[in-house]
Amino acid sequence: MAEETAIAISFNGTTQAVMMASPQDVEDFAYGFALSEGFVAKISDVERIEVVEHPTGLEAQLWLNAQQAEVVNARRRYMSGPVGCGLCGIDSLNEALRALPTIPQTRGLLTTFDVKQATDQLRKQQPLHDQTRAVHAAGFLIAGKGILMAREDVGRHNALDKLIGGLNRAGVDPAGGAFVITSRASVDMVQKTTMVGCPALIAVSAPTALAVDVAEAAGVTLIAFARAQTFEIFSHPDRIEAGPKDVTR
Structure with missing residues (x-):
């Protein structure tokens, strides 16, 4: 059977999200979540990462540089969701339809x-x-x-x-x-x-x-x-x- 466990993602000591997930590739998960949810703009914004085991799950602790930490603190939200939901627990309805960049148009990809x-x-x-x-x-x-x-x-x-x-x-x-x-x-x-x-x-x-x-x-x-x-x-x-x-x- 497939394993699933609670994985918390924290930035500079503050929990940002808790998701039920497979316990493989946890560092990839944390970096990807940070990038895809806009908490960091580039991977170098993360100074270090540590995966910590707890009795009830895992915690991916990301430590950001000072500039990016200020950005995250200004956009603080907490999410707790099951595997089928990507928008659970957001504090504002505006987050559900957040502003997105526009991908440049190209041909022949x-x-x-x-x-x-x-x-x-x-x-x-x-x-x-x-x-x-x-x-x-x-x-x-x-x-x-x-x-x-x-x-x-x-x-x-x-x-x-x-x-x-x-x-x-x-x-x-x-x-x-x-x-x-x-x-x-x-x-x-x-x-x-x-x-x-x-x-x-x-x-x-x-x-x-x-x-x-x-x-x-x-x-x-x-x-x-x-x-x-x-x-x-x-x-x-x-x-x-x-x-x-x-x-x-």
Whole structure:
């Protein structure tokens, strides 16, 4: 069975969030959460990190530089949520539809062949799912190279945060590819994608109407129902082009 445990994320000694998550890749999770939720702008804002075991769970303690600590203190909120919720416990309704950056428009990020293969390739990098049949995954897709990195978790938001943290710790810019997720595309998944500058999100299941609206406004290419060699593009289709392998001769 899949494990899940309470993981607290704290900044400079103050708890910011408590989420139920898989106890793997906790440092990636903490860094990814900090980046995707806007608590830090870059990984170097974190001076050090320590994962501490408690009788009831784990705590990822992030220590920020003085300038970033002031920013976090000015935007203090506390979240406590189960695995299926990415917006639980926010203090203000304004946080649910926060201001997002706009992703620059580009062409030719991926070919249709890349997208058709995306979820099948991600499926091959899910060892925890093979053991438990109970976890989500998020992967980073690069044109012509497939899934560069993948992370798993009982929560779909957590899996994406772990991927974001892992990429940034490895020095990989999310702007150069697309996120691929084994879940629906809800607005919070689009928000996390946008916050770290990734231009495309590919989901195996359906999008919500709000997710499509936010993706369109933020300049994100949103693709859903990506399975069995088919997919549907809901926003900014210009980033997806036909490649040589897509042409029938």
